[in-house]
Amino acid sequence: MSQHRHPGAPGRAGAVPALPDLPEATVARLPEYLRALHNLADTGHETVSSEGLSAAAGVNSAKLRKDLSHLGSYGTRGVGYDVALLIEQIEYVLGLTQRRAVALVGVGNLGHALAGYDGFASRGFRIAALLDADRSRVGEEINGLVVRHVDDLPAVAAEESLAIGVIATPAAAAQQVADQLVAVGVTSILNFAPCVLSVPEGVDVRKVDLAIELQILSFHEHRKASLTALPATGGSALTALPGGFAATDTQEAIGT
Amino acid sequence: MSQHRHPGAPGRAGAVPALPDLPEATVARLPEYLRALHNLADTGHETVSSEGLSAAAGVNSAKLRKDLSHLGSYGTRGVGYDVALLIEQIEYVLGLTQRRAVALVGVGNLGHALAGYDGFASRGFRIAALLDADRSRVGEEINGLVVRHVDDLPAVAAEESLAIGVIATPAAAAQQVADQLVAVGVTSILNFAPCVLSVPEGVDVRKVDLAIELQILSFHEHRKASLTALPATGGSALTALPGGFAATDTQEAIGT
DNA sequence: CGCGATTTGTGCACGTCTTCACAAGCGCCT
């Protein structure tokens, strides 16, 4: 342990450290750990135990340890993890050492809000361009950025190193926009339009559908209602819940 | 099969059909099927095969069949599924037969956009109230709704049957808002604030964090970049991808 | 009326994810 090899350090010279291929489930949790770690760092903590960090991130501590072990993390037994070092490592693995440029297409209701969302800027991203197909919107200034026409995408891509695109258009336009993004070299797309996108292999698409989230909650409401309607199953509504829901996406119990 | 018992039919009399407890993964996909089915219905299709529907929803056909079988679905071998009937069934299971009232707390950047998002209204939800802690915002009218102060929550809950709350406040305020929501009987929360919420058992929380989605994409970008930097592993970038990524959240191949 | 084409529903095997439980390692205190 004498040789602290900071993977994220600027002067890294050798071959690429060959990103350990992490389980998808782990990757999805790393950003949450990162956020919790930044909170800890801001409140003056220098080290944190897996117990403490897992509570702050809302997960099981064993899961957290396994996640961190996957990226070959250096914790110290009996002490915990060095907060600053862990931040550095996770940011490196997530590819956040460079501030990535993002193109946002669709400056409607939602796109407008996304353009003004400071959470992007504060967490490693930079909105490099706002684009819209509606020429009447072109020229509008939002948050210091001027809206350009979506046909300018090739020009934008030439100016910036674009790898990520965000689609906030109506569903009907989304596929065409996706094709245009792919055509200029974008290989990751965050899609807010309620539709399935067809993209070539090698392009990653993540979808966020606000209505779907509500519908999932609606199901649980329905289920809870149908449970309380059945007095048969002994016990209160608390114990009546057939286990398996708390872990998936529900977060209970946060420590401080 | 002579006895088509429409579970979602209005006149359902007997005891609650005891919602089959579906796997969470299935529940998460049902809304996607529902959207695809509505599209099909709008384009005049009366029946659809598992192959066709799965393509429209961007999933494996076997997975779709298994999902539908879980809710005891009635397909017809050799023919497929009745689109209208399936819509009815899924909407029933998801608890969408009633239009659910939703309280939206936080009318900032994002909350403003959510208040104007018509995808909620068109997919089974009704924004029953807009609330904010900032008194200077109270009284503002958005999309036909007047913003009220968050302290009015008990009054709102008394007027409406509130079960779902949406939090679109800054992270610092989210926990307090969650507590207030829970206090007035809300049992499902959709949280857009980048923080972990602590809620009592029996309350479901789903979290949507826009920056996290981008960070996950960033990881894949980083990985793809580190792969193309290694000429060692034979084959093109296409085949170099270690399998297991296409299925998780990436949607390829959509048929029409 | 029977047969072939088609499609559903599902048993089974496999891979992934989660959780427990504990050995190994580290620092501190005496």
Added chain:
DNA sequence: AGGCGCTTGTGAAGACGTGCACAAATCGCG
């Protein structure tokens, strides 16, 4: 120096999710 308490890292087991492949069922046609 030695022991003790604390914490990490991980083996193993079980739960969960996925996808193949095929039997069972249905329709349409000759």
